Amino acid sequence: MTSYVFTFGGSAQSDDPRSRDKTVVGGKGANLAEMAGIGLPVPPGFTITTEECVRYLAEGSDFSDSLRAEVAAALAHIESAVGKAFGDHANPLLVSVRSGARVSMPGMMDTVLNLGLNDRTVEGLAQSAGDARFAWDSYRRFIHMYSDVVLGLDHHLFEDALEIAKEDAGYYADVEMQAEDWQALVSEYKALVEQELGQAFPQDPHEQLWGAIRAVFDSWDSDRAKVYRRLNDIPGDWGTAVNVQAMVFGNMGDTSATGVAFTRDPATGERAYYGEWLINAQGEDVVAGIRTPQYLTRQSRERAGAKPLSMEEAMPEAFAELAAVFDLLEKHYREMQDIEFTVERGKLWMLQTRTGKRTAKAALKMAVDMVGEGLIDERTAILRVDPMALDQLLHPTLDPEAPRDLLVKGLPASPGAASGAVVLDADTAEKRAAMGEAVILVRVETSPEDIHGMHAAKGILTARGGMTSHAAVVARGMGRPCVSGAAGISIDIASRSLRIGARDFREGDVITLDGSTGDVMAGEVRTIEPELVGDFGTLMEWADRHRRMKVRTNAETPADCRVARQFGAEGIGLCRTEHMFFDDKRIAAVRQMILAEDEKGRRAALAKLLPEQRADFHAIFDVMAGLPVTIRLLDPPLHEFLPHADAEFEELSEAIGIGVDTLKRRAGELYEFNPMLGHRGCRLGITFPEIYEMQARALFEAACDVAAQGGEAPVPEVMIPLVATRKELELLKAVVDKAAGEVFAEKGRTLHYQVGTMIELPRAALMADKIAEVGEFFSFGTNDLTQTTLGLSRDDSAKFLGVYVEKGIFPRDPFVSLDIEGVGQLVELAAERGRKARPGIKLGICGEHGGDPASIAFCEKVALDYVSASPFRVPIARLAAAQAALAGK
Ligand code: ADP
Ligand code: MG
Ligand code: MG
Numbered sequence: 001m002t003s004y005v006f007t008f009g010g011s012a013q014s015d016d017p018r019s020r021d022k023t024v025v026g027g028k029g030a031n032l033a034e035m036a037g038i039g040l041p042v043p044p045g046f047t048i049t050t051e052e053c054v055r056y057l058a059e060g061s062d063f064s065d066s067l068r069a070e071v072a073a074a075l076a077h078i079e080s081a082v083g084k085a086f087g088d089h090a091n092p093l094l095v096s097v098r099s100g101a102r103v104s105m106p107g108m109m110d111t112v113l114n115l116g117l118n119d120r121t122v123e124g125l126a127q128s129a130g131d132a133r134f135a136w137d138s139y140r141r142f143i144h145m146y147s148d149v150v151l152g153l154d155h156h157l158f159e160d161a162l163e164i165a166k167e168d169a170g171y172y173a174d175v176e177m178q179a180e181d182w183q184a185l186v187s188e189y190k191a192l193v194e195q196e197l198g199q200a201f202p203q204d205p206h207e208q209l210w211g212a213i214r215a216v217f218d219s220w221d222s223d224r225a226k227v228y229r230r231l232n233d234i235p236g237d238w239g240t241a242v243n244v245q246a247m248v249f250g251n252m253g254d255t256s257a258t259g260v261a262f263t264r265d266p267a268t269g270e271r272a273y274y275g276e277w278l279i280n281a282q283g284e285d286v287v288a289g290i291r292t293p294q295y296l297t298r299q300s301r302e303r304a305g306a307k308p309l310s311m312e313e314a315m316p317e318a319f320a321e322l323a324a325v326f327d328l329l330e331k332h333y334r335e336m337q338d339i340e341f342t343v344e345r346g347k348l349w350m351l352q353t354r355t356g357k358r359t360a361k362a363a364l365k366m367a368v369d370m371v372g373e374g375l376i377d378e379r380t381a382i383l384r385v386d387p388m389a390l391d392q393l394l395h396p397t398l399d400p401e402a403p404r405d406l407l408v409k410g411l412p413a414s415p416g417a418a419s420g421a422v423v424l425d426a427d428t429a430e431k432r433a434a435m436g437e438a439v440i441l442v443r444v445e446t447s448p449e450d451i452h453g454m455h456a457a458k459g460i461l462t463a464r465g466g467m468t469s470h471a472a473v474v475a476r477g478m479g480r481p482c483v484s485g486a487a488g489i490s491i492d493i494a495s496r497s498l499r500i501g502a503r504d505f506r507e508g509d510v511i512t513l514d515g516s517t518g519d520v521m522a523g524e525v526r527t528i529e530p531e532l533v534g535d536f537g538t539l540m541e542w543a544d545r546h547r548r549m550k551v552r553t554n555a556e557t558p559a560d561c562r563v564a565r566q567f568g569a570e571g572i573g574l575c576r577t578e579h580m581f582f583d584d585k586r587i588a589a590v591r592q593m594i595l596a597e598d599e600k601g602r603r604a605a606l607a608k609l610l611p612e613q614r615a616d617f618h619a620i621f622d623v624m625a626g627l628p629v630t631i632r633l634l635d636p637p638l639h640e641f642l643p644h645a646d647a648e649f650e651e652l653s654e655a656i657g658i659g660v661d662t663l664k665r666r667a668g669e670l671y672e673f674n675p676m677l678g679h680r681g682c683r684l685g686i687t688f689p690e691i692y693e694m695q696a697r698a699l700f701e702a703a704c705d706v707a708a709q710g711g712e713a714p715v716p717e718v719m720i721p722l723v724a725t726r727k728e729l730e731l732l733k734a735v736v737d738k739a740a741g742e743v744f745a746e747k748g749r750t751l752h753y754q755v756g757t758m759i760e761l762p763r764a765a766l767m768a769d770k771i772a773e774v775g776e777f778f779s780f781g782t783n784d785l786t787q788t789t790l791g792l793s794r795d796d797s798a799k800f801l802g803v804y805v806e807k808g809i810f811p812r813d814p815f816v817s818l819d820i821e822g823v824g825q826l827v828e829l830a831a832e833r834g835r836k837a838r839p840g841i842k843l844g845i846c847g848e849h850g851g852d853p854a855s856i857a858f859c860e861k862v863a864l865d866y867v868s869a870s871p872f873r874v875p876i877a878r879l880a881a882a883q884a885a886l887a888g889k
Contacts, residue, residue, distance in 0.1 A: 003016070004051070004052045004064075004066065004067045004070050005046050005047065005048050005067070005070040005073075005074045006019035006024075006025055006046060006047050006049070007019075007044070007045070007074050008033040008036045008044065008045055008046065008047065009032070009036045009042045009043055009045055009081065010036070010042075010081040011044075011077075011080070012045075012074075012078060012081045013033070014033065019033045019047070020034050020037070022102045023238075024049050024050060024051065024241075025049055026099075026100035026101050026102055026240060027100055027101065027102055027103060027104055028099075028100030028104075028241070028243055028352060028354070029100050029241045029243050031352065031353045032045065032047070032351075040325060040328070041347070041348060042350050042351075043082075043245050043349055044077070044078045044245070044246050045078060045095070045243060045244050045245030045246055046071070046075075046078065046244055047244075048067070048213065048241060048242040048244075050101070050102065050240060050241045051239065052067060053239035053241065054237060054239040057217060057239065063213075063214075071244075074244075078095070078244075078245075079093055086116055086205055086206075087116065087118075087204075087206070088121070088124065089121060091124060091128045092116055092117070092121035092125055092128075093246060094116040094117060094121075094125070094138070094246070095116055095244050095245060095247060096112065096113045096243075096244070096245050096247055097112045097115055097212035097242065097243070097244050098111045098243040098244075099219060099240045099241070099243075100240060100241045100242075100243050101234075101238060101239070101241070102238050103232075104354055105225060105229070106228060106448045106470065106473075107224040107226070107227060107229070108220070108225055109218075109219030109222075109240075110145070110148070110284075111149075111283065113138075113142065114142035114247060114282075115142060115146070115205070115208050116205040116208065117139045118203040118205065119203060120203075121205070122135050125138065125139075126179075132179040132183075133178060133179035133182065134249065134252050134253065136183045136185075137177070137182050137282075138249070139182070141282060141283075143158075143186060143189040143190065143193065143201055144158040144189065146201075146211075146212070147192075147193055147201070150212050150214075150215040153192075153193065153196050158189060158192070161188050162174075165177075165181060165184070173291070174291070175280060209244070212242075213242050216242045217240070217242070219240070220239055224451070227448075228451060230806075231451065231455060233811075248342050248344045248347075249282065249342070249344045250278075250280070250342040252280075252345055253280055254279055255345050255346045256342075256343055256344050256346075257278060257281065257311070257315065257318075258278060258281050258285065258340075258341070258342045258343070259278065259286060259293075259296065259311065259340070260276060260277075260341075261274065261275025261276075261277075261296055261322070261326070261338075261339050262274045262275060262337070262338050262356045263327075263330050263336050263337045263339070264362070264366055266336070266338070266357060266358045266359065266476065267358075267359050267412065267414070267476070268359075268361060268365065269362030269363070269364065269365025271369060272297070272299065272300070273323065273326060274296065274297075274300065275296040275468070276294065276295065276466050277293060277294055278293050278294065279294075279314065287466065287468050287469055287470070293466050294306070295310045296310060296319075297310050297311075297312045298310045298312045301313075315343060318348050322341060325339075325341075325348070326339075329353055331375070333355070334370070334375045335355050335356075336356045336358065336362075336366055337354065337356055338353070338355070338356035339354075340352040357473060357476055358476065359389075359392065359414065360385075360389040360391070360393050361392070361415060363385050363389060364393070364539055367380075367382075367385050367535075367539060368535040368539060378542045378545075378546075379546065379886055381539065381542060382543055382546060383887075385539060387853045387877075387880040387883065390536075390876050391876065393530055393532075394530055394872050394875060397416065397417050397514075397516065397527060397528060397530065398417040398525050398526070398527055399526040399527055399528045402525050402526035403525075404512075404521045404525055405521050405522040406520070407500040407501040407502075407511070407521060408486050408487070408500055408501040409517075409519055409520070410461070410462075410483040410485050410487070410518045411466065411467055411483065411484045411485045411486075412515060412516050412518040413467055413471065413472035413475060413476070413482040413483060413484040413518075414460075414475035414476040414482035414515045415481065415515045416480075416481035416516065417459075417514045417516070417525070417527055418458040418481045418513050418515070419438065419440075419458070419459075419511070419513075419525060420437070420438035420439045420458045420510065420511070421437055421438065421440065421508050421509065422439075422442050422498065422505055422508065422509050422511055423439045423440070423457070423507060424443070424493060424496060424498065424507050425441075425453065426441065426454070426456075427452075428453075429441045429452075429454075429456045430453055430455075430456040432456075433456035434456070439456065439457050439458060440458060440459045440461055440513060441456075441459075441460050441461070442460075442461045442462075442498060443460075443461075443462050443471070443491075444462065444463045444464055445462050445463070445465045445471060446462060446465075446469075446470050446471040446474065448470070454474055454475065454480060455478060455480075457480060458481070459480055459481040459483075459515065460475050460480055460484075460513075461484075461511075462483075462485065462486065463485070463486055463488075463490070464484075466485055467484065481513050481514070481515030481516075482513070483513050483519070486500075486518070486520055488500065489501075500520060500522075501520075503522065510522075510523055510524050511523070512525040532875065539879070540568060540875060540878055543878050543879045543883075544568070544878060544882070546882040546885055546886055547882040547884075548881070548885045549856075549859060549860060549864060549866055549885070550865060550866035550867075551569060551570055551866065551867055551869065551874055551877045551878050551881060552569055552572055552573035552574075552630075552844065552866050552867070552868040552869075553567075553569035553572055553573065553868060553869060553874055554572070554575075554846060554850070554868050555569075555572055555575065555620075555871055556575050556576050556579045558619040558620055558622070560871050561624055561871075562623050563871040563872075564871035565624070567871055567874035567875050568874055568875060568878055569871070571627040571628040571629060571630075572624060572627070572629040572631075573779060573844050573846040573850065573867070573869075574632060574846035574868055575620060575629060575631045575632065577613070577631060577632060577634055577635075577695060578634055578635060578636050580612070580613060580616045585612075586609060588652060588655045589605050589608040589609050590605070590641050591643060592604075592605035592652075592655075592656040592658075593605035593609065594638045594642065594666075594670070595642075595663055595666040597666070599688075602690055602691070606690055606691065609694060609698075610694050610697065610698050613695060613698035613699070614698040614699075614701050614705075617631070617698055617699045617702035617703070618705055621702055622711075624714055625706065625712040625713075625714060626712030626713070626714070627714065627715065628714075628717055629715065629716055630717040630719050630777075630844075630846070630868075631716060632719040632720075632721050633685060633692045633718065633719065633720060633732075634684055634685070634691055635680060635681050635684075635721040635722065636680055637675035637676075637678055638670055638679065638680075639667070639670040639675065640675075642670065643663075646660075649663050649664060649667075676795075681721040681722020681723070682721055682723050682728050682729070682732055685720065685731075685732045686728060686732070689731075689735050692720075692735050692736065693735050693738075696718060696735065696736045696739035696740065697742070697743055700716070700739060700740050700743035700744070700753070701743050701747070703716050703753070704751060705747075707751060713751055715753070716751070717754045717755075717756060717776075718736050718753065718755045718756070719755075719756055719757060719758055720755070720756070720758070721757075721758050721760070721781070722761065722784070723758070723775075724761045724763045724767075725770075726771050726773065726774055729771055729774045729775055730774045733755045733774055736755050737755065754777055754842075755775065756775045756777030756778060756779065756842070757775045757777075757778060757779075758778075758779050758780070758781035758784075758846070759771075759778050759779070759780050759781065759826075759830050760783075760788065761785070761788050762788060762789050765826035765829055767833075768829070768834040769833040769834065769836055771834070772833070772835075772836075772837035773837050775834075775841075776841070776842070777841060777842040777844070778830065778841060779843075779844045779846045779868070780827050780830070780846070780847065781847055782818055782827070782845055782846075782847025782849045783815065783847040785823055785826065785827075786815055786818070786819060786823050787815075789822060790814065790819070790822070792814070797815070801815075815848060816848065816852060817849065817852050818849040820854075827845075827862060828862045831843055831862050831864070843864045843865050844864055844865055844866040844867065844868055845864055845866075846868040848870075850869040850873075851867075851874075851876060851877050853876065856880040857880070857884040857887065859881075859884070860881065860884035860887075860888060861884075867881065
C-alpha cells in the first residue's frame, strides 16, 4: 500500500526512503526528514505527498478516507512526540502548515503558523506557557495569516487594524503591544472576518487543518505559481507536498528568536556565516520588512557599523549550536545551505534547509573553495556552476573613475551594475522592456506578483526589505543587480513620481544602481569590462581539462577577436566578410562593384577593395596567430549594400562617375521579392566568381604576409556559404584553390588551408556525403538551417514566436536553443553522411546555438569537433562543453 503521509522528527521519524525523496515529499519535506535523520533538532511533523496533491487536483474530488486516516495517525504521532494534543484546551498542540514542491517555488502558498488556536486553546496556551502576551500575539498572527492565505481575505484589512490599534495606544512598534492589546485586536480581527465572510472564523482545529491543506494543494494552480513555473521551466504535473509541523515559538520573549542564514555568503561566496535574525519574533517577520533584522555574526555587524547586537553576541550559546549545525549540514550535503531556524527560550530548532541560491561570483568561489577543502571534486565543481550564470561576471561593472551623483545607499542585495529608466510597476517594466528600453523596477518591496517585471528589468530597487527579502533572493537567482532596503525612497503611484533621497524623479527618468555596493545614482554611470582571473580562471582551467569539443568564436573585427581570445577562444568559427563591406570608407567601392554593368566594371571596383580586405584579414590573423580562422566568403543579397535615398545616389554618382538614372535602373534590377532565398550566398560566387576570387586572394596574401613576419602562421579555412549541391562547391573550391596557387607562387610560400562549406540548407544536409567529397570541413550554420528547415523567417518571427513558446509548441525559441528533435536530425544526419564520405571531416557549429548550453550538449552528443560562439559567450561555451562531456561519461 502506498502511503500518502510520512512522519519526521524525534520519535516520529519515518524510516521509509520515500520520506526523504524530493519527488515524493517535496524539497522542504525531504530536507526536514534528512535533518532529523542526522540528529538535528527538528520539530516533529508529517508531510502529505506531492502524489496526493496531483491526485487531488486531477480528480477535483475531496480528500480520500485513507488520507484522512493517515493524517489522523500522523497527528497522533506528533502529539505523543511533543506531549501536547491538537485542540486540547489545557495543553494545545499548534502546528504550521507549509507548502513544499520539489524545488523551492516563491509562487506557492504562504505558510500558516500557529494553527490549532481558537478561543479556548489560546487560554490553554497562555496558561501552559505562562505568558498571556505570547499566546494572544500568536492567535492574532494566526487569524491574520489564515484569513489571508486560506480564506482569501485582503491582508491589508488586518495590517490596517493593527496600525490603528498601535496608534490609538500610542505605540510605535509591535513589541510594545501588551497581552490585552493583542486580545482586543483578536476580537477585532474576528469581527472583521465575520463581516467580510458572513461567517465566523473557524474554531474547530480540524476544520482549520483541512482548510489549510486544501489551500496548499489549490495554490499549485494559482496564477503566480504558474508564472513562476513558466519562467523556470518547472513542469505543471509535479504538484506540491504539504508539511504539517509542530510549532516552536520564537515569540516567547527575549530569550526567543527567529532567523534565516546561509552557511556561506551568497553574494561573494566567502566562507563566513551570513544571515539575519530577530529577537522575540516569529516566522516571516525577518523577511517581511516590518522590523529591521539584526546581523548574525559580530563581524558582519561591525562591518556594517550597526548597533543592535548580533546573535553571536546576544545569544552566544544558541549561536554556537547554530554554527555547529552549519558545519554539519555542509559536510552532509557538500553544498552551501540556506536555512531557517527558531530559538524557543534558548533552545535551537531547525525549520528548513536547502541548497542556497547564489550569485555567479559566489557560485564560482564556493565551487573552487570546496574543491580545496576536499568537500567536492573537480568534476562536481564543474557541474555545479550554471554556465549561463557566468554571464553575470562577463558583464560590466561601474567604472570607479566615472563621476557619480549618489542619491541614496541601500543594501547590496545582488551584484552588478545597471542603468535604466525608472518604472514603478511590473507591468510597465515588462511593456517598456519589450520595446527595447532598459528599465529599473522601483518598488516599496516586491512580491511574487512582480516576478515578470523583475525579469524584464535591468535592475531592481526597493525601499524596504533586507538581504533575504523577496527582491534580494529573486534578483540574485535571476542575476539582476538589486539594491534593497534603500530607505529614503518614497513612491507616489498616483502621480507616477518618486523621491529618491532629496530629489524628485518621474517615471522614465534614468538612474543607475550598483548592486555590489548598494549605491543608487542619478543618470547613467559609465561601466568597465570584467576580467577573467582568480576563481573564474581556475574553474575555466578545470573545464578545459574535461571538455572534448573545442570552442571558437564568431568574430570579424580584431577587437572582438582579442576579447574572444582573452575569454579562451581557440580559433574563429565564423568570420563574416560582409561586415567589412559596410565600412563607410569602402561602401562606395562596394556599390560600384555591385552596380557595374559587366565583369570589367566589377573587377575595377574589386581592385579597390582588395587592399582593404587584405588589411582586415591581416589584422585578424595577427590576433589569431597559430589558430584556425574560418572565413566565410560574401553571403548577403547584394542589394543590402545599395543606396536608398536620392542624396545617396547622387553622392555615389559623383564618386564613381555613372549617372544617377543608370544607377537607379541597376538598383531596380537587383530588387528581389524574397532576398533570403534569392541571389545570395554561393550563388553570388557562381554568378560573379571575381568577387570570391578577390576575397580568396586577399585572405591568402594576408596569411602569407603574417607568416612572413616570422610568427605562427594562421590556418585559413575558407567557407562557402549556402551551398545546396556538390557542383556549386566544386566550382567555387576551384576558384579558391586557383587564387591560393597564384598567391603562393607569387609569395614563394605555401600555407596549409582548407576549403569547406556551411551546412545551412536541408538539401545540403541530405546531400552531405556528396558535398563532403569536395568540402574539407562542415560548419553547421544553424541560424539559416533553422530558418530554412522550419520555413520560418528569422527576421519576422519575433512577433509571434512568443506565443508559440507560451503555447508549448516550441519549448524555447528555436533561434536561441536548437530545435533538437527537428533541425537536430538534419545536423546528425549530415554529420553521419559527411563522415562516411570523408572520415574525420572537421565538423563545427557557428549558429547562435553555439553559445547555448542545451544546444552545446547536443553538439557533444553528435560529436562535433567544435562549437563557435560570440566572444562573450565563449566562457559559457567552455563550461557547457565540459559539462556536456562529463554528462556523457
Ligand atoms: P517559505 O517556503 O516561504 O520559506 P516556510 O514554510 O519555510 O516558508 O515558512 C516560513 C517561516 O515560517 C519559517 O522560516 C519559519 O520561521 C516559520 N515556521 C514554519 N514552520 C514553523 C514551525 N513549525 N515553528 C515555528 N516557525 C515555523
Ligand atoms: Mg515564505
Ligand atoms: Mg522557508
